[in-house]
Amino acid sequence: MSQENNSAEPDIYPENEECPGEDPLVFGDELELNQFDGLPFSSRYYKLLKERKTLPVWKVRCEFEDALVNNQLIVVSGTAKTGRSTQIPQWCAEFCLSAQYQHGMVVCTQTNRQQAVDLALRVADEMDVNIGHEVGYTITLETCCSSDTVLRYCTDDMLLREMMSDPFLEHYGVIIIDQAHERTVSTDILLGLLKDILLQRPELRVVVLAVPPMTDKLLGHYVGVPLISLEDSCSAEVVHSNSGNKDYFYSALRLVLEIHRTKEDGDIVVFFASAGEVYCAHSILQRERTRLGVELGQMVPVVLCPGQGGLLPSLTEQPDSRGSRKVFLSNQQGEDMWWAAESVNFVIDTGVQKKMVYNPRIRANSEVLQTISQFQADVRKRLSGPTGKCFCLYPEDSQLPAERSPQILESNITSTVLFLKRMEIGGLGQCDFIDRPDPEGLMQALEELDYLAALDDDGNLSEIGIIMSEIPLDPQMAKSLLASCEFDCVSEMLTIAAMLSAPSCFLEPPAGMTHEAVQCHRKFQHPEGDHFTLINIYNAFKQSQREQYFSAEKWCQDYYLDHSALKTAEAIRSELTDTLNRIELPISEPSFGTKTNTHNIKRTLLAGFFMQIARDVDGSGNYFILTHKHMAQVHPFSSYGAQSHKLGLPEWVIFHEYTLSENNCMRTVSEISPQVFIQMAPLYFFYNLPPSESKNILQDMLDPDGSRNCKEQRAAPDSSDTDSGCAAVPQTYDRCVIQ
Incomplete structure (x- = not known):
């Protein structure tokens, strides 16, 4: 100073x-x-x-x-x-x-x-x-x-x-x-x-x-x-597409190859709409690079997707060999991360992004394709510096939104509300948001925390809520981990939580190797469902680490599993274990594989994820989700998806994730008993489920005598599973008032 x-x-x-x-x-x-x-x-x-x-x-x-x-x-x-x-x-x-x-x-x-x-x-x-x-x-x-x-x-x-x-x-x-x-x-x-x-x-x-x-x-x-x-750095030469190009993906790849054939110096950055497109582009460019002449030099495609887990390759690394050109493939997130990429001389901007937008009414994300914001476009134009070129695959007069939409308006804010409730205990007043969360999303978050017993009658954090806020997991998973202490399956639940918090451990197989990859993954499949399969994979990974004559990395490669994802899961599990020890919660000895342990794991999962239950309504894999009455299928990578023709699909399942997209698939699915669901779900949640045939079946199990008296008043169930059910709901179980 x-x-x-x-x-x-x-x-x-x-x-x-x-x-x-x-x-x-x-x-x-x-x-x-x-x-x-x-x-x-x-x-x-x-x-x-x-x-x-x-x-x-x-x-x-x-x-x-x-x-x-x-x-x-x-x-x-x-x-x-x-x-x-x-x-x-x-x-x-x-x-x-x-x-x-x-x-x-x-x-x-x-x-x-x-x-x-x-x-x-x-x-x-x-x-x-x-x-x-x-x-x-x-x-x-x-x-x-x-x-x-x-x-x-x-x-x-x-x-x-x-x-x-x-x-x-x-x-x-x-x-x-x-x-x-x-x-x-x-x-x-x-x-x-x-x-x-x-x-x-x-x-x-x-x-x-x-x-x-x-x-x-x-x-x-x-x-x-x-x-x-601050004075802005100069923009590169900008070249816009003359027409709206719906085929932006292949246009971007063709442009990469054209730039490489010019032999002009400099690396290339390509912004795609999603991580899925990035990995697909990487696979295509890996194949195409083998067809390029030696005189053009080596082209090295590099995946850079912030938020996909693990650290990215350094942007300042030197090229692999003299004359080689790196092609950085990224999605829309974190344009600012390119501050150190001085070697970049070309930028290809597709101008679109795929985002997950949370819908509080159905408690699920929807995949949305939208244009990038004007500020994102401006940042990308400056990445290659004044001597570079930026190719925008959209017309110059395109009407782009001025700024990026705040994530707090598009995300599930249950974890946020739990954190802010904890801050109130610490003495901080109200959070003065620049853009306030949507009231419907806020009420849904408070309702979910209430269902999870994280709030007391006054709307403040309960003792359970305080402990949940200490655990670095989303509230549902934190509640399940707490429940595992009661059901003596902490070791197994730590593994499930870690595997679901880390990036997916399943590698995308190379072209022509899909069948071999499926066969390898099938060796880990557990008849009780995907949560149990994840435990099998993690235990096998740990076993491979103990085998001194065998490389864990080579083992992962042989079984088409992501070594870095499993290492991340291992680190997360260690951190969660330290957290439980710090707050003095008991950690039971592992007993995976016993009948009692299997039953306890399912009860533990239901303690946190009772809002994510579905029923197969026709025996062919069309699952009806009870909380919002949408139909979904099991994801093809699920153990049930792979063996549905051999073993048949379970009628009732619990799932970890559901996305409203083209295929409406549920990911990480395990079989549950409806009787155990009734036992574990709070009654005030159960009675607020929307009317359906599935709810009637559950209500018959909960109160067979009372339900029998209503049966004559019910409409016949239809294939959409939207029967109105019995109108008489006990007054005791009216929706609780969220403070």
């Missing part, structure tokens, strides 16, 4: 030389010491410093530092390639150092794991310190920090979880919310809660980094805060 702002403690960091009135502190013969670790600067530090001073953000350094001294909250407007995500956190670290860290350290949030790691590595290099010491990062299942860490990058959801034990984030003197324009649920909650935290902590500083039009929205939300605007 400048001496006029903090004359008692002059800044000795040499890079401050451009701010007037500041002189670096020199030791001996121009020996300059790094004030963060006390060691002399290396030659690389000065080389990087010269590069940093060319960044657009450097022009506003003094303005930013003055604003940081005089304001609690600052909004910075600028794209990723302006240097905002690397330089501003360093200046904030100097600000905290000037106060001897009396008010805490610096934390900078990111919306994806890879960028948090890449930025931490880059900034540690620029600050000339060791990663994991003065600069560190925290992402899901991985922490690289120490007691010496003064600047930490982390994902936004990890900072939220940190608030469970530190509601006012008193460990930090400066909080930087990067990529606010991505509008993730976690970032929006942080922006809402920080407004209240700033009132409680006048010494705290908050810096929000975003791009227009999000910056305008932030200025309206936080009244009277300064805005610092």
